[in-house]
Amino acid sequence: MIWNEKLRRRLTRERGTILKDWGGKTPIALIYPNTYYIGMSNLGFQTIYRLLNSYxxxxxxxxxxxxxxKxxxxxxxQRPLSDFAVLAFSISYELDYLNVVQLLKSSATPLFAADRDESHPLVIAGGPCVSANPEPLAPFFDCFAIGEGEVILPPMLKVITEAIHSKREELLQGLSSVPGIYVPSLxxxxxxxxxxxxxxxxxATTSVILTPETELGQMYLIE
Structure with missing residues (x-):
């Protein structure tokens, strides 16, 4: 594999990065549809990263x-999105909606949820914008998490890990029974x-990764 030098250097500057072996695990890409600087300055994004990796x-x-x-x-x-079973978007700002579309188009994942099946990653979204009004993005997502991730993640992940290899309709049906999960097709x-x-x-909502490439640099933040 040819490593992206920018990503490699960025990784070496981080403290607290969670690195896990992929063997026997469900891989989830936690996506912030904007720059590293903006995403890593978001404590909510870092919190979901920690919670997901706690499983x-x-x-x-x-x-x-x-x-x-690219x-x-x-x-x-440095894996492409097509290697992940789940693409989980954290969306904080409406201006990032266009980035969501462009990001999906740049991957091997069909843009519209209706065109995806079990051979494609499950595409989900959460965050303040989604919780306020998911409808503008409904054509592009298989499901949305409406509310606080700390509450929604445990039952949602149970369904995903048990049914990720099932038919897409069965997986979505299972997710639709989770409180706070909105499945537009159902x-x-x-x-x-x-x-x-x-x-x-x-x-606890705190910094997980410290890096100089954020708004407050190497400061440890508590919300």
């Missing part, structure tokens, strides 16, 4: 949208209950 049967690697002329690669192992005109953390002290 023994999950390996999560980060992907950002920077070099617009296929995006994961930071940790939930038309069906209200989705937004999920909230009831006791915020039960979950």
């Amino acid at each position: 023994d049967d999950i390996v999560c690697e980060r992907v950002f949208w920077e070099d617009r002329e 296929e995006p690669l994961s930071v940790e192992s 939930h038309r005109d069906v209200p989705i209950s937004r999920q909230w953390v009831r006791k915020i002290d039960d979950f």
Whole structure:
């Protein structure tokens, strides 16, 4: 494999990076549809990265949208999106919607959810914009997480790890039963209950990775 030197140098400057062996695990690409600098300055993004990697049967690697002329690669192992079973987007700003579309188009993943099947990655999204109004992006995503990831992730990941190799319809049907998961192809005109953390002290929102390439540099942040 020919390593991307920019990604390699960036990785060497990080402290706290989570590196896991892929053997026997479900690989998830955690995607921030903007630059590394902006994404890594987001504590919510770092929190989801830590939570996903806390599962023994999950390996999560980060992907950002920077070099617009090349296929995006994961930071940790420089793998393309087609190597992952799940593409999980964290979307904070409406202006990044166009980046979502361009990022999907740059990969081997069909742009529209209706054109994907079990041979393609499951494409999901969460974040403030999605929780407020997922409809502008509904044609592009298999499902959305509406609310707090700390609450939604455990039951969602159980369904994914057990059914990721099933027919796509079966996987989506299973996900549709998870509170807070909105499946556009199945939930038309069906209200989705937004999920909230009831006791915020039960979950720590802190820096996971320290790097000089963020807004506050090497400072350890607590929210």
